Amino acid sequence: MNSLKDEIRFLFSGQGMPYEKVCIMVAMVVTVLLGIMLSSNFSHDANIVVIDLDNSAYSHEMTNRINASEYMKVTAVLNTPVDPKELFYRDRAIAVVYFPRNLEKDRYTGTATNIGVFYDNTNTAQTADVKLALNEIVGLDNAAAAGDPGSTNDSDAGTVSLADRVLFNPNGSNYNVETQGFLFFFGSMFFTFATIGMVPRLRLTHQLDKILLEGTPWDLVLRLIPYGACLIVSFVLGMGVLHTLGDMTFSGNLLTFLIIQCFYVMTVGMMSLIFGWTAANPGIASSRMILFIPGGFIFGGPTGPISFYPDWVVAVSHVFPLTWEFHFVRDIIARGAGLADISRELGAFFVFMGIVAVLLCWRFYGSRKALLKRLADEKKLQQLQELAAEKKGARPADVSGVPEA
Missing domain, CATH: 3.40.1710.10 (abc type-2 transporter like domain)
Incomplete structure (x- = not known):
C-alpha cells in the first residue's frame, strides 16, 4: 500500500508526465475532434x-x-x-x-x-x-x-x-505510401523527444539564464544541428533500405530533397523549443510532442487520402510540420518535382517557418525581459536587506556613544 500511495503522490506531483491530464485530452481529441475531421470516407469533390x-x-x-x-x-x-x-x-x-x-x-x-x-x-x-x-x-x-x-x-x-x-506508384506498393510515411513520422517523433526537453534541461543546469542574458535565439537553434543531422541521415538511410530491399521509387533529385529537409528539421526543432519552453523538466516536455507531430501524420496524406477531408481540415492541417513534409515527399520523391516546380508550396512553407521563428524570438526575449526584471527585483531586495542590516548595526554604536549620567 505504501508503494501505491507513493506512486499516486508522484503522479499528481507534476514531476513527470501529467498523465492524468494527457489521458483525458487524448480521449477527447480522438472521440470529438478526430471524429468530426474524419467523418468523410470517400473522395468528395x-x-x-x-x-x-x-x-x-x-x-x-x-x-x-x-x-x-x-x-x-x-x-x-x-x-x-x-x-x-x-x-x-x-x-x-x-x-x-x-x-x-x-x-x-x-x-x-x-x-x-x-x-x-x-x-x-x-x-x-x-x-x-x-x-x-x-x-x-x-x-x-x-x-x-x-x-x-x-x-x-x-x-x-x-x-x-x-x-x-x-x-507515380503503378504497382500500389506499400513501400511508397505507408512504410515511407512511418519512416518520416517516427523519425520526426523521436527527433522531437530528443530536442523538446532542451530548454528545461538548460534551466535545470542553470545554463539558460546565461544564454538569455548574453546570447540570442540563434544560440538555441545552433544546438539543434547535431540532432537534425542525425535525423536527415536516418531519412536517407531508411529510404536507401526501402529502395534496395523493397520497391520504393525515388523519382526526384536527392540534393533537392536534402535542401528541403534542412529547413524542415529547423522548423520542427524550433517548434520543439517553443512547446517545451515552460515545462518544469524534460519528462514533462516530452508529453507535449503529441500537440504538433501526430496531426501531420494523420492529415498529411500517408494514413488517408487528402481528398477524403473537408477543405477546412486540409487548410488547418498545415499548422503541423509533418503535413508540409509529406507534401514535399510526394512531390520530390514520388513525382520527381524540382525546386522550381514546388516554388509556390516552398514559399508558403517559408512563411510558416518565419512565423515559427518569430514565435521563438518572442518567447526568448519575453523570457529575457522576465529574467532581467527578476534579477532587478532580487538586487533591489538585496540592497534593502543590506541597508536594513547597516541600520541595525549602527544603533548599538550610537547608544554606546552616549555618556553615562
Missing part, C-alpha cells in the same frame, strides 16, 4: 484537370458531367497539350482527363475512340471513387448512344471507352 484538345460541344458536355459528380470537381480546363505529371504537383489534381482531337466526330460516326485518364497513385485509396464515377459517366453515354438512355448495362458496347494510366 476531388480535383480533376481536363485537357480538352477537341474543344467541342460534346467534350464540354462531358466536362460538365464530370463536374456535376459528387466525387469530382473540375478545377481547370486546358486546350493545349500539357505533360500530365506537371498537373499533379502540389496535389493540384487526383486525375487528369484527356479528350483527344476529333472526339465528337468519332462519337457520332461510330468510330471507336478513347478518353485518356491519368491517375495519381501516391495514395492507392484516393482514386477508387473517381474511377467508378468516370466509368459510370462513360457507360451512361454509351448507353444513350445505343438508344438505351439511363442504362449502365455492361453489355452495351459503345464507341467511347476509357484508357487509363496509373502514375
